[in-house]
Amino acid sequence: MTLLEKKIESYLLDAIKETFKNIEIDEVNIQPSNNEKFGDYQTNFAMVNSKKIGDNPRKIAEKLINNIKKNEIFEKIEIAGPGFINIFIRIDYLAEELKKIGEKIEFQFLDTAGDVVIDYSSPNIAKRMHIGHLRSTVIGDSIKRIYKFLGYNVIADNHIGDWGTQFGKLIVGYKNWLNKENYKKNPIEELERIYVEFSKKSEENESLEDLAREELKKLQQGDKEARNLWKEFIKVSLEEYERIYKRMNIEFDTYYGESFYHDIMPLIIEELKEKNIAKEDEGALVVFFDENKNLHPCIVQKKDGAYLYSTSDLATIKYRRENYNLNKIIYVTDERQQDHFRQIFEITNMLDWKDEKHHIWFGIMRFADGIFSTRKGNVIKLNDLLDESVERAYKIVSEKNPSLNEDEKRNIAEVVGIGAVKYADLSQNRTSPIIFEWDKILSFEGNTSPYLQYSYARIKSIMRNANENNIKIDYNKKLIFTENSEINLIKFVYQFPRIVMLAATTFKPNLLADYIFELSKKFNTFYNAAPILKSENKDIINSRLILCDKVSFIIKEGLNLLGISTVDRM
Ligand code: ARG
The missing domain is CATH 3.30.1360.70 (Arginyl tRNA synthetase N-terminal domain)
Structure with a gap:
């Protein structure tokens, strides 16, 4: 409320x-x-x-x-x-209250006690981030921003995939086929290449698989050389991920990968056995569910003793509930992990772990115009996507505003290009599949981030104009609002806190996106209907400038909650 x-x-x-x-x-x-x-x-x-x-x-x-x-x-x-x-x-009540917007936002009456852990992005080591990671990254980041804004203590955790069978193969590849020069220049690309090389070669030469298993075993037993290589793969991968996160203005509090929970996995297995939740089945340890749950059995330990994705997620929850004062855990992944999390959550019920958990899943992103679909491997690297968007934004900005200097154009292009990619994702209903279309996302019209950023810049330009004409905002004056378009706008401004809360409780940043879009439209209607600086009456000018200022504050704050920046001119 x-x-x-x-x-x-x-x-x-x-x-x-x-x-x-x-x-x-x-x-x-x-x-x-x-x-x-x-x-x-x-x-x-x-x-x-x-x-x-x-x-x-x-x-x-x-x-x-x-x-x-x-x-x-x-x-x-x-x-x-x-x-x-x-x-x-009463409009005079809202008008007086309007002055307070920006001093503090009115969220009270929320129970924000405890820690909210958000588990998102989470790429797998030695693989470049691709378009599939985009959604988890930007949706997770927005949910994080929204919860923080509401006053929750948030722990943003990047649950990196840094443990698993791929490391045996990578070590074999590294020892045999590494191109050192390429590895120096572009380590993840080279790691990906040797991984593919391994798959190809092992089809003809089965002994390679045995070699990989041996390396994996060495790694698991703490062999020094294997450990060092593993650490190095993680290091070079994280360096690249961090470059991308930085560019996207995304920050995590922890990077506890799967390996971080390694020592907890045997404890989970013990507990599951002791409580008779996991049973032996053909040598493996398996959890079976009641028929009415409609879930496949979940293997928690393989015949050879190896742990699985499920084991590591159970260990992760155990760690979190022991080390945080959990309010809730939020997982952001694509739709294909729904069954996995249903199994995990059901097992935690069986363990009588009562923490609140949400699997926030999203539909997979697809391309309609086929630009990238012909690319080899069919994977679009996140960095390439960002570059492409920024380049396109640069062209548009240069055309629209040739008088800007080169630095300004570059800066605006980066903000608009990155914002467009994020917004194209965040403005859609989370659970629908996304069709990604360049012309649509970089349009300055309609529900796109350039349109919103442009509305913001337009208000800033009005403010500059006022300043140049020596018109100063006076907050002590009574505000008067008479036009329908401005009254509608003020009333809509008042919806902001409610929408932020709704976006939080439904985990749907798109509600916020819709709101900012609607707000910008209402602002533009007002702008076209009511003169701002050209009004005859000084009090009206003052009132309208205050309204402009507050609307710009909310557009900026709202976009910020989506992880999108603004520029003062564009
Ligand atoms: N690394 C996984 C993947 O790329 C996502 C991990 C999601 N988080 C979790 N706690 N399971 O699919």
């Missing part, structure tokens, strides 16, 4: 207590109306409580509104339909 909603609620509660002495109530459901006709907020209190009070809803609503005291917020109150109460908010 936002502060405004809380205030509305408290006035309603006062009246309810006075009118209906026989009921006990400490919460009232208030919803923003979806149509201006029904006011700004609505409550269904009368309908929901009709039985308890023992009267028909319209009567209840009538009695109640007679007892609502005059106050600074309510303009008028009406009864609609079967007993809805429609509340209209």
Whole structure:
């Protein structure tokens, strides 16, 4: 609930207590109306409580509104339909409150105790990040920003895939086919190459697989040479990932990869055995689920004693619940891991671990224009994607604004190009597959990040203009708003805290994206309908400039919650 909603609620509660002495109530459901006709907020209190009070809803609503005291917020109150109460908010109240936006955002009344662990991005070592990692990275980052903004303590964890059978193969490849020069220049590319080389060669020469198993075993037993190589592969991979994260303005608090939990895995196996949750099946250890769960059995230890992805995730949860004061854990991966997490969560239920966990999955990204689909290997490297987007943005910026100097153009292109890629992802419903189209994402029209960044820059230009004309904003003056377009805009500004909370509870950054888009559209409608600096009345100019300033604050803050930067001119 936002502060405004809380205030509305408290006035309603006062009246309810006075009118209906026989009921006990400490919460009232208030919803923003979806149509201006029904006011700004609505409550269904009368309908929901009709039985308890023992009267028909319209009567209840009538009695109640007679007892609502005059106050600074309510303009008028009406009864609609079967007993809805429609509340209209006073514009002068909102106008005065508008001045406070930016000092503090009104999120109260949230239980933000404990730690929120967000597990996202998580590429596998020795593989370059590709387009598939984009979604987990940007959705995870946005969820992190939103939760932090709401006041939660967030731990952003990059659950790197740094343990597994690939290392045996990589070590064999490294020892036999490494191109040293290439490895120096482009280590991950070279590691990928020797990995592919291994797969090809082992098809003809089966003994290679045995060699790889031996190397893996050495690694697992702590052999020094194997360990050092493994560490080096991790180091060079992380260096490249970090370059990309930095470029995308993404930061993690921890990089605890799968290997970090290695010593906990035997403990998990013990516990699962002891509690009779895992059973031996053909030499392996397996968890079987009740039929009604509709889940495949989950292997937690192979015949040869090796642990699996499932074991490592169980160990990870054990670590997190022992080392953090968990509020919740949020995993962000693509849709193909749904069964995996359902199994893991079900096993934690069987263990009676009650921590709140969410698997936030997303649909896979596809290309419609085929630009990259012909590329060998069919994988689009994340860095190439970013380069391409920035290059395209550079061309557009240069065309639109030839007078900018080269540095400015480059800087704007980077912000617009990276923002466009992120927004193309974040603005879509998380669970739908994404069709990625260059022309659409870099358009300056419609629901794209350049359009939003441009709206922001436009407001900044108005502010510069005001400044050049020596018009100073005066916060002590009473604000006056008369035009419909500006009143609509102010009311919409007030939705911001509610939308941020909704985006958090549903883990859907796209709700926030939709909101910023709608806000920018409403701003542009206002901008076209009402003169700002050219108005006759100084108080109106002052009021409108304050409105502009606050709208720009929210666009910037909103984009920031999506991990997208802004520029003051473009
Ligand atoms: N490394 C995995 C992959 O690339 C994702 C890990 C997700 N996190 C987790 N705790 N399982 O598919």
